[in-house]
Amino acid sequence: MKRQGIIIGVLQVVTLVAFFMLWEWAAVARAVDPIFIGQPTRIFDFLYESIFVTGSLFKDTAWTLGETAVAFVLGSATGIAFGLLFVVWPPVERFFNPLFAGLNALPRIALAPLFLLWFGLGAPSKIALGFSLTFFIVLSSTVAGARSVDPDWLILSRMLGASRAAMFWKVTLVSAVPTIFSGLRLGLIYALLGVIGGEIIAGRHGLGQQLTYLAGTFNTNGVFAVLFFLSILGVTLTWVMGGIENYLLRWR
Amino acid sequence: MSTITVRNVTHVFPGGVLAVSDATIEIRAGEFVSIVGPSGCGKTTVLNLVAGLVDLQQGKIDVAGKPPRAGRGDVAYMLARDCLFPWRTALANVMLGGEYRGVPKSDREARARLFLNKVGLSGFEHSYPKALSHGMRQRVALARTFSLHSPVLLMDEPFGALDAQTKLQLEDVLLDLWTAEQRTVAFITHDLNEAVTLSDRVIVMSARPGRILADIPIDLPRPRSVRALQKDARYHEIYAEVWSWLEQSLLQAHMI
Numbered sequence: 472m473k474r475q476g477i478i479i480g481v482l483q484v485v486t487l488v489a490f491f492m493l494w495e496w497a498a499v500a501r502a503v504d505p506i507f508i509g510q511p512t513r514i515f516d517f518l519y520e521s522i523f524v525t526g527s528l529f530k531d532t533a534w535t536l537g538e539t540a541v542a543f544v545l546g547s548a549t550g551i552a553f554g555l556l557f558v559v560w561p562p563v564e565r566f567f568n569p570l571f572a573g574l575n576a577l578p579r580i581a582l583a584p585l586f587l588l589w590f591g592l593g594a595p596s597k598i599a600l601g602f603s604l605t606f607f608i609v610l611s612s613t614v615a616g617a618r619s620v621d622p623d624w625l626i627l628s629r630m631l632g633a634s635r636a637a638m639f640w641k642v643t644l645v646s647a648v649p650t651i652f653s654g655l656r657l658g659l660i661y662a663l664l665g666v667i668g669g670e671i672i673a674g675r676h677g678l679g680q681q682l683t684y685l686a687g688t689f690n691t692n693g694v695f696a697v698l699f700f701l702s703i704l705g706v707t708l709t710w711v712m713g714g715i716e717n718y719l720l721r722w723r
Numbered sequence: 724m725s726t727i728t729v730r731n732v733t734h735v736f737p738g739g740v741l742a743v744s745d746a747t748i749e750i751r752a753g754e755f756v757s758i759v760g761p762s763g764c765g766k767t768t769v770l771n772l773v774a775g776l777v778d779l780q781q782g783k784i785d786v787a788g789k790p791p792r793a794g795r796g797d798v799a800y801m802l803a804r805d806c807l808f809p810w811r812t813a814l815a816n817v818m819l820g821g822e823y824r825g826v827p828k829s830d831r832e833a834r835a836r837l838f839l840n841k842v843g844l845s846g847f848e849h850s851y852p853k854a855l856s857h858g859m860r861q862r863v864a865l866a867r868t869f870s871l872h873s874p875v876l877l878m879d880e881p882f883g884a885l886d887a888q889t890k891l892q893l894e895d896v897l898l899d900l901w902t903a904e905q906r907t908v909a910f911i912t913h914d915l916n917e918a919v920t921l922s923d924r925v926i927v928m929s930a931r932p933g934r935i936l937a938d939i940p941i942d943l944p945r946p947r948s949v950r951a952l953q954k955d956a957r958y959h960e961i962y963a964e965v966w967s968w969l970e971q972s973l974l975q976a977h978m979i
């Protein structure tokens with residue numbers, strides 16, 4: 472299987488190089504107007520400049536990541552807290568269910584104008600949007616995880632003399648951690664989505680705002696550069712989460 | 724004076740399933756008693772009533788002088804599934820009972836190590852369940868069950884999910900532990916060999932609704948060895964007697 476891996480790797484590199492060469496050619500030969508597709512070498516120049524020369528990309532990245540982090544932490548903490556409350560005390564879930572179902576069904580980006588009105592152009596409106604996405608994802612994974620606890624584990628714990636609190640913290644909650652984590656992984660990506668979306672709609676800082684600005688000035692190379700950068704950012708975030716998860720869940 | 728007394732117990736599940744009918748069982752202190760019977764005859768129900776996991780409806784149950792209650796310290800419980808927590812090492816799994824009961828860490832750890840050693844798992848203290856075979860996992864469960872100071876053990880087909888050879892090994896481990904510790908054991912099984920090998924008495928239940936059909940003393944000398952018994956004439960005689968009762972019960976239920 473190692474040989475297959477090498478072949479696939481080589482094919483991937485060849486395809487990628489061919490793709491970029493075709494792209495470059497199309498732009499240089501004006502087969503397609505570069506205003507629409509940019510030009511790979513210039514995209515690279517833009518990335519290089521804004522990372523290593525002016526460092527302007529870092530400032531926007533710091534804003535976006537900061538907002539994402541706050542949205543993610545608040546959203547997942549509240550999501551986990553509500554999820555556990557729902558599991559421990561089902562009437563609370565019945566009470567909140569219609570409200571949450573309605574909110575969750577709402578395309579969240581539609582809330583952006585309202586959040587701008589409430590929280591202004593700055594970071595809080597972006598955080599609110601990220602939060603509104605992360606919260607529901609983490610909430611539902613927490614509930615699903617805690618509900619799927621193996622009943623035999625609880626019976627055994629009862630026979631071993633566990634208090635109800637011990638059963639909750641040491642069995643129900645711990646057994647839900649893998650499911651909660653898959654929610655957190657998704658929740659992080661959605662926090663980023665909410666924040667970027669908010670920045671695109673209106674804002675003064677951040678990668679989303681950069682995208683709007685670059686597109687508005689027809690700087691297609693810049694747009695592509697930011698998109699590449701965002702994709703790398705997303706992959707890195709997922710990778711870091713995966714690392715934490717693998718460490719915490721090394722018993723799996 | 725019996726340690727476990729089940730007197731005229733009848734149990735009906737919601738929906739009207741009569742699971743146990745007028746069952747009476749007495750188990751003396753230090754006695755190892757197996758309960759056999761066709762699948763679905765109410766063995767688990769009887770055990771769960773004694774464990775206090777199912778509420779008593781009719782009749783009387785007394786465990787060490789008290790009514791049953793789940794979680795009392797003097798009763799341990801073991802299932803066919805090992806029920807190990809996958810996020811805990813073997814050692815931490817054995818320590819679970821002590822942890823729930825607030826036993827100081829050094830005490831419960833020492834005891835857990837001792838019992839892991841007794842079931843032949845020294846060196847696996849820090850292994851996670853995923854790294855252990857079925858047999859090893861059930862050994863950990865045995866250690867967890869015995870490491871509590873509980874004089875009463877309730878076991879519901881604890882080796883029911885193991886292959887034949889692993890089962891023989893674990894029966895030996897159980898015999899050794901029981902001989903050293905003298906606990907009172909109620910042991911459910913559908914395996915007659917196992918019942919005869921391990922027990923002082925075998926109780927045969929009828930098909931549902933479970934009644935007590937026969938109560939057969941196993942007068943094989945102790946200490947016993949699983950392997951030696953396979954060649955013992957008396958063992959096969961007793962086996963034949965227990966089988967004839969079970970056969971009757973199965974025929975009644977049109978299960979054979």
Ligand SMILES: Nc1ncnc2c1ncn2[C@@H]1O[C@H](COP(=O)(O)OP(=O)(O)O)[C@@H](O)[C@H]1O
Nearest residue numbers: 736737740742761762763764765766767768769
């Ligand atoms: N919680 C329950 N609700 C309804 N019926 C049950 C329940 N538990 C067991 N039964 C029924 O009671 C009978 C006895 O079950 P059980 O005690 O588990 O039998 P055994 O352990 O001998 O196989 C079976 O017919 C089973 O279907």
Ligand SMILES: [Mg+2]
Nearest residue numbers: 766767768879
């Ligand atoms: Mg059963």
